[in-house]
Amino acid sequence: MKKMGLNELREKFLSFYESKEHYRRQSFSLIPEKDKSLLIINSGMAPLKPYFAGLETPPSKRMTTCQKCIRTGDIENVGFTSRHGTFFEMLGSFSFGDYFKHESLNWGWEFITEVLQMPTDKLWATVYEDDDQAYNIWKNEIGMPEDRIVRLGKDDNFWEIGTGPCGPCSEIYFDRGEKYGCDNPDCKPGCDCDRYVEFWNHVFTQFNRDDEGNYTDLAHPNIDTGMGLERLACVMQGVESIFDIDTIQYVLDGVVKKSGVEYKNGEAPEDISIRIITDHLRSMTFMIGDTILPSNEGRGYVLRRIIRRAARHGKVLGIEGPFLADLCDRVIDISGKAYPELEEKRKAKRAKILIQREENRTKQAEHKKQWQQKTTLTGLKKCSIQVYFPKLNEQKTTPTGLKKCYWRQ
Secondary structure (H helix, E strand, O other): OOOOOHHHHHHHHHHHHHHOOOEEOOOOOOOOOOOOOOOOOOOOOHHHHHHHOOOOOOOOOEEEEEEEEEOOOOHHHOOOOOOOOOEEEEEEEEEEOOOOHHHHHHHHHHHHHHHOOOOHHHEEEEEEOOOHHHHHHHHHHHOOOHHHEEEEOHHHHEEOOOOEEEEEEEEEEEEOOHHHOOOOOOOOEOEOOOOEEEEEEEEEEEEEEOOOOOEEEEEEEEEEEEEEHHHHHHHHHOOOOHHHOHHHHHHHHHHHHHHOOOOOOOOOHHHHHHHHHHHHHHHHHHHHHOOOOOOOOHHHHHHHHHHHHHHHHHHHOOOOOOOHHHHHHHHHHHHOOOOHHHHHHHHOOHHHHHHHHHHHHHHHHHHHHHHHHHEOOOOEOHHHHHHHOHHHOOOOOOHHHHHHHHHHO
16 A cells, blocks of 8 residues: 555545546535535535535536535544544545446445555445445455445444435445454444544435435435545555644644644643644635635634634743744645635735734733733732733822723723
8 A cells, every 4th residue: 555645645536536427626615605504514515415405407417526624513622632623625426316336336446446555455344234235236246255344223324314315325444453453352343442444435325214204215316425535644644643644744843843842742731732723724724715704603703713722722832922824824835736715815815814813813802801800990919010011010000090001002
């Protein structure tokens, strides 16, 4: 298995599906179009829902994309685990009523074993427990040994969200080796240990579920596959954390250089802060690249929260003054070729201006909070005067006068 960089992997995937007559589309914006159910695009198929629902005609019955995504539901885990990030890229191949399971699984196997040259003895597959068709494709057409094809239940291998189109799925796993396993002699995909990494999900949308929970066959089944680019890069580069892959490591190195703090890739508070800033730099740069502005509501508030959170962790590292604006250049350096909108914002200095402005607002908000904690209207402690107004320390300043002076400053 040849080690490949993240940018190379993205291009390999998109080019492969182009060779299979898929229309290659640039990533959709992070701002959803005609979809009020989403604040920000959070999956590869989210922008394609109108095509799957039959509301719009796709440019081709076959498509492939690498979609930029933002998820903040588990933002508190970022920096503490090896796989969580608020920003990620999702590789996808899609069929709108054209091909189905046979092509999806066979092409998937061709890509990972011939193009990426993954060792076949490290690969496992899971299928929905009642999906004999997918099971037989893995066993009889692809030739995967039966003991590496695992049937799992509805919670693991059936995709549905309420009513509407739904169906079984088949996931592909990479075996990282026994040292990542557990004591269970029957350890295999579906186990909670870290040995088996799921990196590609093939969803077979073949049913429609009604309000009463009944399933009927769709006249034109669809294919929706999704593979996290960062997770694939972890497998191909033989690293355990997304923060160790080449492109994200480049951003992280910039944070380390700026802070002057040694990164030990551990659980120390400084290491966690470095990882949080690294991830948040990617999110804020891509969000501003899609014209999202910091604000107090909607996706603008998501951006504001991300910038301010990163700025606070900069203080943990001892970084003085605004610093995020300069580091966003590192994100553009390694992603600008694939996402030209980032280079456009760099030329206009739009990202730097917005991020630096928000950093300054964060600092002002923290000063206000400190002031409120250290002072009262009836009496001001000496330490407050020394912290905020050293020149006024020897003057006889009343609480009211000092308060007015503070707000002017």
